[in-house]
Amino acid sequence: MPQLDFSTFAPQIVWLVITFVALYFLMSKVALPRISVVLENRRDRIASDLDEAQRLRAETEEVIQVYEAELAEARAKAHGIAAETREKLNAEIAVEQASVDEKIDARMAEAEAKITAMKDQAMGEVNAAAADTAEAIIRALVGGRPAKAEVAKAVAAVRSN
């Protein structure tokens, strides 16, 4: 078994020491600091990027809040304007309607008065016609000439029954 050949122990140990010490110094002085610097830089970069993202998000949220507040204000103002306009219009409409109603009432009253007058006149004419007719009938049936006032009185009495 070559592993138990003691004459080979010395060169193996000597070169193990040389190579391992060289490797240790190369690793601890050159390679590992480089890698750790790169890893640290990356960790810092990621952390700062995350912070930046956080900050931007907070900013965005703030802007959104301001926007929403303004939007709400504008909406409230619009509501106010609409309500005001509606009220004004309602008031105008009420005034107009009142005046129109008044006019209509006046016209109606006028028309009614006219109708009443016409009716009275017509009635009067009917009475006169009835009295004339009655006088004519009486003259034809009875003869003579009845007093006009009496005929009118009788007609009025009949008509009022």
Add this chain to the structure above:
Amino acid sequence: MATDNETVGGAVGNGAEVEAFDPMHQFQINRLIPVDFFGIDASFTNSSLFMVVAVVLISGFNIFSMSGRALVPGRMQSVAELSYEFVANMVRTNVGSAGQKFFPFIFSLFMFVLVLNLIGMIPYTFTVTSHIIVTFALAIVIFIGVTMVGVIKHGFGFLKFFVPSGVPAALLPLLVVIEVISYLTRPISLSVRLFANMMAGHTMLKVFASFVVGLGILGGWAPLAFMVAFTGLELMIAFLQAYVFAILTCIYLNESIHLH
């Protein structure tokens, strides 16, 4: 000893044949450049070569894939970052914040063992972690280091580590002995686990590969199919053993920092 190759096969005539079917031959250490450093044999061997290759691969991968330092990583950078995060998570969950100091060590350890295991899966390469001396050297360094961390942090209080709380006083002598033994066997279990897994897997692959050749075009398909599946399993084991090695180191470290 520079000609180790020839000493294995015995007689030069059938040496090549023996080597071809010897499943342990792949673990042979060959001295590529013999070096003698003040009496210490510091030869550059095939094992050393692959250790150097692993260090070059890991460093090249982790340094050059990060050269762009891109904010959004590309493929290679992603893998480097993933391995970093993987080990960092392992240290954080098993040791906690006190373990951050040891993160470069755990990372180097994990990557070293992982890449050595994975390189070993390429044919004609050498698996450095299949040698007990390598894994044991790593384990003993971890063992001594972890013990020193405990002693520096807690002083004599570290001895409480060997005294389980909430047990009858009569049982304490026995339990302390058991605790000490289990503590001392840690480097052995840690190193043998990795070494044995690597050696067994590669030996098995070699044995089945020789079956493919031995059974030829007619019967060789069955062991070949097995080898394909087993290679997949070995890749998983290569990762798993590196992971286990690193996570046990984390657990030992945690115990000596926080005691029980």
